[in-house]
Amino acid sequence: MSGATYPAPVLTGPRIEAAIIDLDGTMIDTADDFTAGLNGMLAQLDAEETSREEVIGYVGKGSEHLVRSVLAPRFDAAVAQTRFDEALAIYQNEYAKINGLRTRLYPEVEAGVGAMHRNGVKLACVTNKPHRFAVELLKQYGLHDYFAVVLGGDSLPKKKPDPLPMLTACERLGVAPAAAVAIGDSENDAFAGRAAGMATLTVPYGYNHGQSVQTIKSDGIVASLLEAAKVIAAHQSPA
Numbered sequence: 001m002s003g004a005t006y007p008a009p010v011l012t013g014p015r016i017e018a019a020i021i022d023l024d025g026t027m028i029d030t031a032d033d034f035t036a037g038l039n040g041m042l043a044q045l046d047a048e049e050t051s052r053e054e055v056i057g058y059v060g061k062g063s064e065h066l067v068r069s070v071l072a073p074r075f076d077a078a079v080a081q082t083r084f085d086e087a088l089a090i091y092q093n094e095y096a097k098i099n100g101l102r103t104r105l106y107p108e109v110e111a112g113v114g115a116m117h118r119n120g121v122k123l124a125c126v127t128n129k130p131h132r133f134a135v136e137l138l139k140q141y142g143l144h145d146y147f148a149v150v151l152g153g154d155s156l157p158k159k160k161p162d163p164l165p166m167l168t169a170c171e172r173l174g175v176a177p178a179a180a181v182a183i184g185d186s187e188n189d190a191f192a193g194r195a196a197g198m199a200t201l202t203v204p205y206g207y208n209h210g211q212s213v214q215t216i217k218s219d220g221i222v223a224s225l226l227e228a229a230k231v232i233a234a235h236q237s238p239a
Helices: 031-044 052-056 063-071 077-082 084-098 109-118 131-140 164-173 187-196 225-236
Strands: 018-021 122-126 149-151 180-184 199-202
Touching: 018 164, 018 225, 031 052, 031 063, 031 084, 052 063, 063 084, 077 084, 109 122, 109 225, 122 164, 131 149, 149 164, 164 180, 164 187, 180 187, 180 225, 187 199
Parallel strands: 018 122, 018 180, 122 149, 180 199
Antiparallel strands: none
């Protein structure tokens, strides 16, 4: 977790009834899983290995983007395009073998999610990770039952930064977008939340495509999901 301190965000607008929370880089550090899965793929393609540092710059936009990004510096454009479908299939097979083996829960995630749940905040996990992998990870860390809705990158025709997953999550939770907050580690999360008409909070310890968290336009930075729960609770309390 980042050691920096940030001003406590103050949310405005309607009472917050729901939180839409990202997975990779927000609840669980999955970068080493991604790296291992991609290296399993690259070995079968006879290509140079990748590293955690390279992969972090690509995380957050779905498996297709991840695979295309790793292929781009290793093959010329025509070959990368020709081999994309093969590479994606290999990657998904490799990732399925190791999903969760090299991951860790970020500090105060369970405490934060639990606090939101106890305070009556409806919860959805919206991620660009394939749905089955997201569900497996949430179950592994004992988080799945907190979430009434889990949407993956393959759950709908569009994924973040498009607002469709956020709007769908709100619809399934029975909550107006203006009464929901999007919480994530990247510009994708904040952009999708803003486009859906939601409040947005950012955690500082994730990936954000390798860019500084300060570049994200959100309603504020929270040190952890527990801090996010406190910000939501403060907004719910009468003045």
